[in-house]
Structure formats: C-alpha cells, structure tokens
Amino acid sequence: MHSPRRNRGVYGAVLCALLLVLPVTATYAGDKPLITAYEGSMNGSYLFSTGNSTYSGTLYAGDRYPVAFTLDLPEDAVIRYQRYYVYWAWSRNDQQAVYPSITVTCCTATDAQVQQAARYMDNKGFASSSDFYSGMDTFSGGNLSPGKNTVTFEVANTGEGNSTFVLQGAGILAVYESPSDPYGITVVKEGCDMQYNSFGITSAMATSTATFDTGISLNRVSSATLELIAPSAGYTRSDIVQKNAVYFNSADKEELPGFFTVVLDLIFPQVKGKEWDDVFYSDQQVQIGRETLDVTPYLVAKNNYVAVQDRGDYLLFTNAIFRVNY
8 A cells, every 4th residue: 555645636637638638539548437326424334245246257148147135224224225236348249339128126024126227338449459339337126125134146248149238247226314323424426447557558547536516614523434346356367466456536646747746745735545455355256346445534524536547457447335324
C-alpha cells in the first residue's frame, strides 16, 4: 500500500474532463461511468452476495446455469431496492459479436419471478478477431422476505444457432429499511466499464470514476464503507505486482501538471484521500472480484469520489455500493 495522497474534488473534475476527450473507440479506457441506480436515507443497510456462483465456461444455446444464495435479513426488514445481477462475457455467434439472449428463472420460497431491468455492456472497441461484448444484466422482482431467505436462480442461454457466452457469476443485492439498524445513506451505482492497461491504453486512461454527490454531515458520521464489484479483477495468469488500484478522494497527482498539484494543495490543505493497490480477489473459478473498503477517515462533505484503475489486470467495473452510517 502507498501512503495517503492529497486529493481534491477539482482533480476528479479534471480527470473526468480528460477522459471525456478520449476516442470513443478506445473502450479499454474508463469511458463508461457507472450510473446511480438507487439512493436513499433511512435506518437500514444492505446485503450483497454472489452465492455459490462460479465461472461457467462456454454456455451454448439451450444451456442453463444454476446458482443459489442464502441471505439473512432482519426480522423487521422492508426491502427498498433489490436486484439480481448476471455477469456475462464473450457474447458471440461463431466469430461475430452479438448481444446475448438471457432469461432468468427464479426465485424465493414465494416462487416470485423476475423481469429484466437493465443491461450494461462494453467491448474493447477496435477491430480484431475477438472483439466480443461483455456486460451485466440486472433483474427486478422476486423480493426477499424478512428473516432467512434461500434463493435458487437459473440463467439460460436462449439464443439461436451458435450463439454462446460465458458467465463470470451472478449476484444479488438487497437494500433494506430496518428500525433496529443505524440511520444513514445508501447509494448504489451500476454499469459496465471494461478496463485494460494494454493496446496503447495507459493506466491513467484505464481508470473508471464514480462520484457520490450526496451531502454528508461529517460531524455525525460513525462509519462509512465502499463495496466495489469488478468481474475478472484480482486474477491474472501472470503475477503482476500492483495490477490495479483504487483511489478514494485521492489520485496519482503525477498524472497532473505540476501547477495543478500546487494549486490543489493550497486550496485544500486539510483534505487527504487514500490509495489502495492490488485490491479485489478472484481466481479461475470465482471470477467476481470484490472489495469492501473502510473510507470513514477520508470522507468529504460532498462529491466523494472513487476511481478504479487497471494496471494490467483486465477488469469490468460494474457495481459500487456506498454506505454512510450516522
């Protein structure tokens, strides 16, 4: 790990502006920021799980992929936001990139069904024999109940002909209200940003950003966490040192002209952020990289900022869950 480095909200704006001028074809770069899917303030919390999901290998038309989850909610919990996530990659028909045809059969003891809510996807964006689509599909419905929940979940490839894709895994998120939990803020961001520090894309370019613009009463905060989900992150066939990094209200100022660094330090001398190297964990079977960071000491009152950077790891940045407890 590196020592904390100074960061300013201004730097986030500068970096975002730089990323916006990248060529649209350079989609190994951080050019698809996650969007805010849910934001709420209440007594409560959230649960996220990938269950027993693992890498599927190639799924051909008609193939099915099962996964199971067990989640324990408080007995007084009320669901405020819930999604099932399907993380897929390499969608193609022979050697042609195609959008996958995915259906989900679910679900809880009440046998409620789910409906597709959104699809986020990306590809490397330059001509080659393997420029196939990867992404995340989200599904709503099939709500959990208070107490212990057992969820069975089956994904099917309902494509035609030689349509194939692989699944890197699946996930479930439940944001809930519960009078027995602390009051606080929960922000959920979703998307799919393919990042790879390769083929002419620098690590600075292979950086995906997310800003949480909710105002925070810093003097009331008891704790704050940031959970990040990134399929493929954390595993490489070669042992690359510092293969990825996460910056929270911090960034590598070496990427900025010197005068920017001086100005930022003068304007915001009291604000410090944090950098973590080699975050996430995954392997050949468990391919959903996850990391939960304690960001309590590094909060600012507004526009808290995270940047996920690839340094040769190759990853899809798909989910960020920000929770502040008062």
